[in-house]
Amino acid sequence: MRYFAGIDMGGTNSKIGIMNENGDILKTENIKTLSGEGVDKTLERIWEKVKEMMSSLNIEYKKLEGIGMGIPGPVIDQKIVGFFANFPWGNDIDISEKMEKISGVKTRLDNDVNVIALGEARYGSAKGYKSSVTIALGTGIGGGIYIDGRLLSGATGAGGEIGHMKIVKDGNLCGCGQKGCFETYASATGVIREATSRLMVNKTNLLYEMIDGDISKLEAKHVFDAAKQGDKFSLDIVEYISEYLSMGIGNILNIINPDVIVLSGGVALAGDILLDRVKQKLPKYSLKVTLDNLDIVLGVLGNDAGIKGATALVL
Known part of the structure; x- marks a missing residue:
């Protein structure tokens, strides 16, 4: 069985879920985004929470095959955020590269509403x-x-x-x-x-x-x-x-x-x-x-x- 992490980042809270390849969400948790601490610290805390959630499911975090993220802002090539609607993080930041460096796991992202649309298209009413x-x-x-x-x-x-x-x-x-x-x-x-x-x-x-x-x-x-x-x-x-x-x-x-x-x-x-x-x-x-x-x-x-x-x- 393959496992993936989905992250819905918001200005105040970020929702994290662990999902298997069948589309079943195994566990979800919310954490404070705390974007004021900077992009690297926020991503590091998210990764620590992902590992903690995997451990609570008795799944080695090394079995995690990918991380997907929804971001409030325009995203280029599912990697680079042009600007953040609610975060003081500057422009044209390669979040994919940063998260992959922190986690060692393939990471892709898109605008938060695009991600919702993809969810409905693959698993929901569309x-x-x-x-x-x-x-x-x-x-x-x-x-x-x-x-x-x-x-x-x-x-x-x-x-x-x-x-x-x-x-x-x-x-x-x-x-x-x-x-x-x-x-x-x-x-x-x-x-x-x-x-x-x-x-x-x-x-x-x-x-x-x-x-x-x-x-x-x-x-x-x-x-x-x-x-x-x-x-x-x-x-x-x-x-x-x-x-x-x-x-x-x-x-x-x-x-x-x-x-x-x-x-x-x-x-x-x-x-x-x-x-x-x-x-x-x-x-x-x-x-x-x-x-x-x-x-x-x-x-x-x-x-x-x-x-x-x-x-x-x-x-």
Whole structure:
């Protein structure tokens, strides 16, 4: 039996999993990333934790055949990180080389959402499809494009940055510094931004009651929960969000023409109240041929997607 380590690195915590060649996760643990201590110390602590986990499974760490990593940032050739979204580690760092020097184990990495997309394609809701696009709807919007057994990472690692498609000229300001990005309208941040704006002028609704009149408590989940209870105010926001989500997905369909779209992340948990509206509006924004036999599904791997996808990089 062959064994692999999958690592999902985050700004605060890193999740580590040990997986066998059959795709079974044998053990997972979370550790603090502590990126402020520097890249080498962080990688050394991760490797020590991997060895500890292998030992607890009564497997010699020398039987580990590969390490896969999901990184928040663009990755070139599954080795070099152009820049780190949340870490003070500088640019163009060969993480693969550093980890291989520390561990002696083959190491490959990719952008964290690309890795989630790979996990869903190999082990999750897109398994068996020839091409898929995974859209992670969270605080922002990330994407991963999987075609003919491979991730589309791009020349400089920015392939799949669908959250920064422009869907409104000179629209809402995005965290990237540009305006009108897809994620400023259809992410959890976009939901909260729109709901907050509307609550400033209309407080006679179930949503306002659910947050006890404290707009600072507002989360995207509140909007969808109120909409599911029939609150017209919240349903109008869901209609607004679904319009932009449909526009963004329609652009993706017209460019990539995948077999399946996988929606993951917190906003996707809204379920049918959002998904049904998106499906209804898609014909406005995508060519009919791209909708023929298209499946739109929810991701099924949850927190394991990052580990399974990272491991797939070295499998």
